[in-house]
Amino acid sequence: MSNINLRCDCPQxxxxxxAELAPGLPAHHCQAxxxxxxxxxxxxxxxxxxxxAPVADHSMPLALFETAxxxxxxxxxxxxxxxxxxxxxxxxxxxxxxCQLVWFxxxxxxxxxxxxxxxxxxxxxxxxxxxxxxxxxxxxxxEGALRSRHGEACMNELARIRAWxxxxxxxxxxxxxxxxxx
Numbered sequence: 001m002s003n004i005n006l007r008c009d010c011p012q013x014x015x016x017x018x019a020e021l022a023p024g025l026p027a028h029h030c031q032a033x034x035x036x037x038x039x040x041x042x043x044x045x046x047x048x049x050x051x052x053a054p055v056a057d058h059s060m061p062l063a064l065f066e067t068a069x070x071x072x073x074x075x076x077x078x079x080x081x082x083x084x085x086x087x088x089x090x091x092x093x094x095x096x097x098x099c100q101l102v103w104f105x106x107x108x109x110x111x112x113x114x115x116x117x118x119x120x121x122x123x124x125x126x127x128x129x130x131x132x133x134x135x136x137x138x139x140x141x142x143e144g145a146l147r148s149r150h151g152e153a154c155m156n157e158l159a160r161i162r163a164w165x166x167x168x169x170x171x172x173x174x175x176x177x178x179x180x181x182x
Contacts (some may be wrong), residue, residue: 006074008033016074021109022118024050028074034106037074040122041100047119075099083125086133087115095125 006016008030019029021036025046028037070079073096080094080103091111094103102121112118123129147155165171 006037008035008074009072010035021104022046022050022113036104036109038102038104038109039100040095040102043102043121047122050119070094071103073099073101074103075101083130084133085112085115085117085124086129086136087111087117093125 006028007013008016010030010033012032014030014032016028016030016037019027019036021027021038026039026042030036070082071094072078073080076096076099078096078098080096080101082092082094085091085093085108089111091105091108093108094105095101102125112121112124117124143155165174168174
């Protein structure tokens with residue numbers, strides 16, 4: 001990724017400066033919005049030889065700035081795809097599939113490091129990760145609706161019974177007995 005004509009799409013549209021996201025991990029940085037552009041090929045090279053991630057300091061609050069809409073790729077101007085991080089707080093990482101570039105808004109790389117996902121960026125951007133986040137969200141919504149309908153105590157008891165049944169070698173037979181009113 002050459003830095004010729006790489007410009008941020010923030011209102012000031014400054015040229016991106018060469019920087020590092022982590023020691024030995026080259027990137028480009030916007031001085032105006034503090035966003036960073038990462039080439040996934042450079043990331044993969046760095047990942048193969050990167051030292052272990054430092055222990056994250058969770059005592060300092062983390063400031064995230066996230067754009068509300070899709071970002072234009074600084075290299076080709078196509079709209080970048082937005083991928084959920086699945087972290088707490090959840091945020092979107094922008095990726096240009098054609099150029100294999102990833103944009104981090106201010107604080108997002110640090111949030112990945114803090115969440116222990118620094119070495120899992122490629123996995124996070126994969127369809128499987130994104131599908132699992134959607135499934136988890138659907139499951140949580142379904143459980144929330146059931147808890148509203150049946151109450152906390154009832155759902156907690158069902159969860160306890162389900163956990164017990166999962167450990168039983170003849171769980172199908174036991175479920176059949178319960179259904180039949182033995």
